[in-house]
Amino acid sequence: MMIGAFIIKEQLANLTKVVEGLTKHVQTHKMLNFRNGARKITLFGLAQIGCIPEELKKHSTLLCVDSTNKVVQLFNKNLKALVDDLNTNLPDAQFIYINIFNVLDA
Secondary structure: OHHHHHHHHHHHHHHHHHHHHHHHHHHHHHHHHHHOOOOEEEEEOOOOHHHOHHHHHHOOOOOOOHHHHHHHHHHHHHHHHHHHHHHHHOOOOEEEEEOOHHHHHO
16 A cells, blocks of 8 residues: 555656646746736636546546546646736736636536
8 A cells, every 4th residue: 555655646746746837837928928018917727627528538437536626726726826926026917816616516
């Protein structure tokens, strides 16, 4: 059981690095938009990707894939923090975060 736990921990660490890289990419892109004159920018979080048909098929399940959605939630959390940071550091701009993760729950 220890080997399985190690593998899961390693995979989560890799996913965390991917999420951090994506967040950094978004930050770079939004800063470029700001430098080019954009002052009102809206960023949308990700929806529940673990509930799309492709993920369900890949994992042979009829239920949402929790592990995928946890990665999405981590990305959304980082994106929200990025928006807060951009609003603090660029007071002449307005960055808006829209959370669409729970749209499927409605």
